[in-house]
Amino acid sequence: MTAPARTRKAPPPGMVERRGAGLWLTHAGLILGVAFIFFPIWLAFVASTVSQPEIVRPPMPLLPGDQFFENYRKALVSGINAPVALMLLNSGVMAIGIAVGKIIISLLSAFAIVYFRFPFRRVFFWLIFLTLMLPVEVRIVPTYEVVAGFGMLNSYSGLILPLIASATATFLFRQFFMTVPDELAEAARVDGARPMQFFRDILLPMSRTNIAALFVILFIYGWNQYLWPLLITTDPSMNTIVMGIKQMFPSGDDIADWPVIMATSILAMLPPVVVVIGMQRLFIRGLVESEK
Amino acid sequence: MEKRVLFKGIWLPLLLILPQIVITAVFFFYPAGQAIWQSLFIPDPFGLSSRFVGLGNFDYLLSDPYYRASFVTTAIFSTLVTLVSMGVALYLAVLADRLIKGSGTYRTLLIWPYAVAPAVAGVLWLFMFNTRVGVVTWYLGLLGYDWNHVLNEGEAMGLVVVASAWGRISYNFLFFLAGLQAIPKSVIEAAAIDGARFWTRFRTIVFPLLSPTTFFLLVVNIVYAFFETFGVIHTITSGGPQQATTILVYKVYSDGFVGQDLGSSAAQSVILLVVVSILTIIQFKYIERRVHY
CATH class of the missing domain: 1.10.3720.10 (MetI-like)
Incomplete structure (x- = not known):
């Protein structure tokens, strides 16, 4: 007697753990989530490395500028109300x-x-x-x-x-x-x-x-x-x-x-x-x- | 459960427990008692004397349209924060759970916002959506959408919800991922052999098995939305426009410290006290049940 072959085999790879296209979709979904998490932090970092005029004339750049040391020095040493x-x-x-x-x-x-x-x-x-x-x-x-x-x-x-x-x-x-x-x-x-x-x-x-x-x-x-x-x-x-x-x-x-x-x-x-x-x-x- | 082996002495243990009891009495019970006491009085405008009004402050509060509106705002706000942060976190946790390798890397990347204070998260999101310099505002403008959360109540609510939910995703993600990884793989493989596809497996097996985690997170997130989002709201909207984002905790602060209406603020504290007690009891009941299983 022949049982259907399907039931005797282990589940084909990819059924539970994703491989191939599914694996890439999983990564894509996760990368999207990571991007959502990091976008605000990235923008804050970029803003902390550019000059004020670059920000008040939108859109601000999306890549870091050259004012990193200047801005952080100003913040740490004098700040606005207190260092x-x-x-x-x-x-x-x-x-x-x-x-x-x-x-x-x-x-x-x-x-x-x-x-x-x-x-x-x-x-x-x-x-x-x-x-x-x-x-x-x-x-x-x-x-x-x-x-x-x-x-x-x-x-x-x-x-x-x-x-x-x-x-x-x-x-x-x-x-x-x-x-x-x-x-x-x-x-x-x-x-x-x-x-x-x-x-x-x-x-x-x-x-x-x-x-x-x-x-x-x-x-x-x-x-x-x-x-x-x-x-x-x-x-x-x-x-x-x-x-x-x-x-x-x-x-x-x-x-x-x-x-x-x-x-x-x-x-x-x-x-x-x-x-x-x-x-x-x-x-x-x-x-x-x-x-x- | 009690220890069988004990040390003798009465003064030593009393001395050991004293610091905690003193701090608790001075900074917890005395102020809570004061809140209840003050909620029964209306101080005169000069703060020289106060008049006993019984439950008058509560009567007044519950018929105050602003206070009622604040209740509704809090309900909408905490529902949305809970749904958004748990939804995104569950989605990401399900994806990360499907990976054999690399889920640790994603976990490291996704837990960052836990470390970011709600008030700082508020500043970050305010910066992106700032009406004058915000990047997102600018690109929305290109698309023909005029974003202005300073005037538009719906947009203000949307912004504080997203900023609050964003900071909470890490926490929910960690608990969901732990919950998913605790589900025996054999159960899921058995369903797969029977031909259940991913969505069917998720709906009929994974999600029910995850329900203790989900319930726990539901309570914890509501508590978070009620009490810990003050920083987000204070930095982004200060409760505005027209009190559209004034949640209950924000109102206690603004009536008590900005408006100096101490009787009303105290009565509001007492109402919040009742809300926290209910949430704590629900959580505790749930923990008890889980222990019995």
Whole structure:
């Protein structure tokens, strides 16, 4: 008896994974997507390398010009309201402060919640959990008043502290500590190690990858903050770069200094892009873990 | 799940958890409480005293045509942002998943916008569509189309939607690609042997198996569109023209800080609080369900 030959064969190549013309169509589709993603970034880069007259007489060129050093030097050294170099420093302090601060307080509180039994443990746990529902955007006016009351306007602590509490990071570490074998804590206890010794010598080294992955995500989160610095830094020398760009546009009818603004935009995206691309594996891990 | 091996002590753990609790109390619960409290009062114009109005601020808000319009704007805006960014991301992820080699390269290229702040994305798109110097505006003019998002409400909405969606494609792409790669190849090959063509396979097998990812992204993207797109709107349109792009979060900001209407702004914060809570509960319920499966 003869079964139809078709059913006995493996699927012909090209049925599931594309080859030949289909493969090229797939690449073409993806390249189109990459072009859509990169076109705005490319234009910004080109604009940051040409002179103002080349931009205000449209259409602007689509290939880089020769003003690269001139524009970036002008942006970094003098900027428009404040030197961009200073704004980069402010952003760096804020992003690293938020990332490191969040990681430290989350590690400590997760350690307490997982390895100890103490009064109000559940209450504290739920209090931390509830902060998931309170993004800064919904409580801006009262939070602003608190920070103003502490005299923390135009200061690094005002930029960092209100954004530092994080339920996500605490949950991530809690989750991870749960998977650490009990035998390790048991052995440490038998050997007479104090809780903080166990934390420092065993738990911390084991959490290295999680900490690094979380750092990548939190650094980008802190660097890209907009609304908060907009509210609490009225002094241009405390502006962060991401919120400072908008302040570079003139009010009224004057024409914006596009080459300097675009150079600033490129500088504003450079550090997070370097972090994301350079630490891609950690970044993707951090992204997936922190959303669990 | 609880640990069996514990350390003894009460003061040490309290000390360890203290920093987080203090920060949470000072910068989260106290301001949230203040928002609820302030939402019940109307301060006089000089800020010297305030009058208790109960739910008056809410009454006023919900009958305010501008506030209602802002609700509708937010609904349209977040639906469009979610659909556009998830649609493009799914399309790209399906293509990248079909490649045996090279999907890593595309992934590296496609994750860039994740690093670009919404406010910076806003500036980039504003530059392309600027009414005076924008390249795209100029070429549209050649085609006879007069682009002006400063005056045209539909164009303003279109621009903030595309700029917001653009920044979100990377995130959705990563999750969709991971979801697609988790689907066993054997299932798809079996369907192929049975003669199902690509589109049939996608509709009847791939898409249903992808639904947990899709649902998760749906919630996360709505949250993004509601709260994190402030930078895009502030840089491109400042809520205009005629409030056509004033989403709820933007209105809290403009009424509270620009308009100094604290009672109304506080009441709006409370309404947003309710919205976030609902979204968080939906997300949490979903996570619970996934754990049980």
